[in-house]
Amino acid sequence: MALMTGEEYIESIRKINMEIYMFGEKVENPVDNPILRPSLNSVRMTYDLAQDPEHADLMTVTSPFTGNKINRFTHIHQSTDDLRNKVKMQRLCGQKTAACFQRCVGMDAFNAEYSTTYEVDKKYGTNYHENFKKFMIYCQENDLTVDGAMTDPKGDRSKAPHAQEDPDLYLHVVERRPDGIVVRGAKAHQTGICNSHEVIVMPTISMGPDDKDYAVSFAVPLDTKGLFMIIGRQSCDTRKLEGSPMDVGNSEFGGVEALTIFDDVFVPNDRIFLNGETEYAGMLVERFAGYHRQSYGGCKVGVGDVLIGAAAVAAEYNGAQKASHVKDKLIEMMHLNETLYCCGIACSAEGYPTEAGNYMIDLLLANVCKQNVTRFPYEIVRLAEDIAGGLMVTAPSEKDFRDPKLGKYVDKYLKGVGDVSTENRLRILRLIENMSLGTAAVGYRTESMHGAGSPQAQRIMIQRQGNLGYKKQLAKAIAHIEE
Numbered sequence: 072m073a074l075m076t077g078e079e080y081i082e083s084i085r086k087i088n089m090e091i092y093m094f095g096e097k098v099e100n101p102v103d104n105p106i107l108r109p110s111l112n113s114v115r116m117t118y119d120l121a122q123d124p125e126h127a128d129l130m131t132v133t134s135p136f137t138g139n140k141i142n143r144f145t146h147i148h149q150s151t152d153d154l155r156n157k158v159k160m161q162r163l164c165g166q167k168t169a170a171c172f173q174r175c176v177g178m179d180a181f182n183a184e185y186s187t188t189y190e191v192d193k194k195y196g197t198n199y200h201e202n203f204k205k206f207m208i209y210c211q212e213n214d215l216t217v218d219g220a221m222t223d224p225k226g227d228r229s230k231a232p233h234a235q236e237d238p239d240l241y242l243h244v245v246e247r248r249p250d251g252i253v254v255r256g257a258k259a260h261q262t263g264i265c266n267s268h269e270v271i272v273m274p275t276i277s278m279g280p281d282d283k284d285y286a287v288s289f290a291v292p293l294d295t296k297g298l299f300m301i302i303g304r305q306s307c308d309t310r311k312l313e314g315s316p317m318d319v320g321n322s323e324f325g326g327v328e329a330l331t332i333f334d335d336v337f338v339p340n341d342r343i344f345l346n347g348e349t350e351y352a353g354m355l356v357e358r359f360a361g362y363h364r365q366s367y368g369g370c371k372v373g374v375g376d377v378l379i380g381a382a383a384v385a386a387e388y389n390g391a392q393k394a395s396h397v398k399d400k401l402i403e404m405m406h407l408n409e410t411l412y413c414c415g416i417a418c419s420a421e422g423y424p425t426e427a428g429n430y431m432i433d434l435l436l437a438n439v440c441k442q443n444v445t446r447f448p449y450e451i452v453r454l455a456e457d458i459a460g461g462l463m464v465t466a467p468s469e470k471d472f473r474d475p476k477l478g479k480y481v482d483k484y485l486k487g488v489g490d491v492s493t494e495n496r497l498r499i500l501r502l503i504e505n506m507s508l509g510t511a512a513v514g515y516r517t518e519s520m521h522g523a524g525s526p527q528a529q530r531i532m533i534q535r536q537g538n539l540g541y542k543k544q545l546a547k548a549i550a551h552i553e554e
């Protein structure tokens with residue numbers, strides 16, 4: 072089947088009967104819901120760009136499995152070039168949406184599953200790799216958006232999954248049947264889940280022998296019985312209901328997260344990718360997290376490009392663009408942003424083939440990438456706010472600006488340089504507000520902290536991969552220490 076156009080993607084999501092709740096009510100028409108629609112538009116961009124001749128080379132690739140042209144978001148990486156192009160594609164999508172475009176989670180889950188299922192099968196003679204390949208080819212051929220669900224609620228962090236007071240705090244198998252399994256649990260803050268056709272579920276931590284029922288991975292479509300979503304709030308989300316797009320800052324695009332409940336969901340045998348092989352839970356987690364930490368060296372950089380551009384425009388509209396400290400702050404923002412990109416490219420360039428043949432990123436460098444992402448966007452936002460000035464959080468509403476009595480005062484007193492309209496000045500400030508404090512801040516700032524694993528998760532990996540023993544040997548050799 073051919074690639075879907077953006078419009079075909081939207082209509083394909085409309086056809087799926089999902090169970091979604093928001094503000095205590097069932098959302099009957101999520102596709103046209105004003106709070107949810109911007110996040111759908113962000114995913115749509117991954118389809119629109121693939122149709123655009125200017126970007127088709129980056130956005131599409133030939134599937135090694137079918138020989139057909141597919142969207143890169145469904146690709147199994149075949150080389151370090153593929154890994155680098157993935158990061159470039161994510162930067163592009165970030166630039167075009169200034170938000171989280173959500174489709175990477177499935178791509179990263181695809182590549183982690185591809186290599187892990189191969190290794191599990193080799194040890195246990197299971198059929199997970201074939202199951203996964205069949206599912207992956209189905210997604211490639213139908214150009215589907217797949218979500219990856221990893222984060223369990225985790226309850227008491229000091230206890231293993233099986234030792235939790237409430238056994239459902241990690242998703243687990245509750246029934247084994249000849250035709251499949253029944254699972255129960257939840258996955259928290261699921262990016263893009265309500266904009267996906269399918270979801271791949273994976274364990275969230277390494278597991279011990281007693282966690283057998285928790286070491287489970289599978290894929291199900293979003294209209295599966297027992298699966299439902301409760302949409303997470305974002306600051307300023309209800310501004311989208313006010314009919315004042317200027318106040319939203321980025322009215323066309325956004326991201327979305329949901330608490331996703333699996334209330335006794337049936338999974339048929341051919342959709343199971345891991346079922347009780349506890350020692351492979353950690354491998355799946357580590358590989359998925361590694362790929363997603365690489366991803367942040369692309370997507371956050373693209374969003375950062377927009378924010379840096381917005382700060383530069385705000386400086387011009389304020390008449391401050393020639394001030395040396397403003398110029399220097401913009402340089403610093405670019406320096407930080409490109410450093411993140413360097414990390415994304417570096418961990419890709421140092422990639423290597425797995426036993427299954429697809430390419431894995433350099434794990435140490437990918438973790439360093441994400442560790443920097445937990446910091447630099449905060450500094451970039453701080454500098455953007457510094458340049459923008461306080462008006463980005465104190466400006467009156469669009470309704471005041473359009474009001475017959477008040478509008479002329481807002482226009483007069485909030486004007487910057489002579490040849491720029493007050494409206495344009497307010498628009499750029501609202502965009503900065505949106506990216507640093509509003510709905511897009513979820514995807515740029517807080518997601519930079521906690522998405523793809525909180526900072527401590529990367530530090531554990533850096534400790535493991537950093538080879539401190541070798542560094543000590545080096546020092547002793549140079550100092551001529553003999554022990």
Ligand code: SF4
Nearest residue numbers: 171172173175366370
């Ligand atoms: Fe993709 Fe970035 Fe969103 Fe993750 S946070 S899904 S990498 S855009």
Ligand code: FE
Nearest residue numbers: 262518522523
């Ligand atoms: Fe994310």
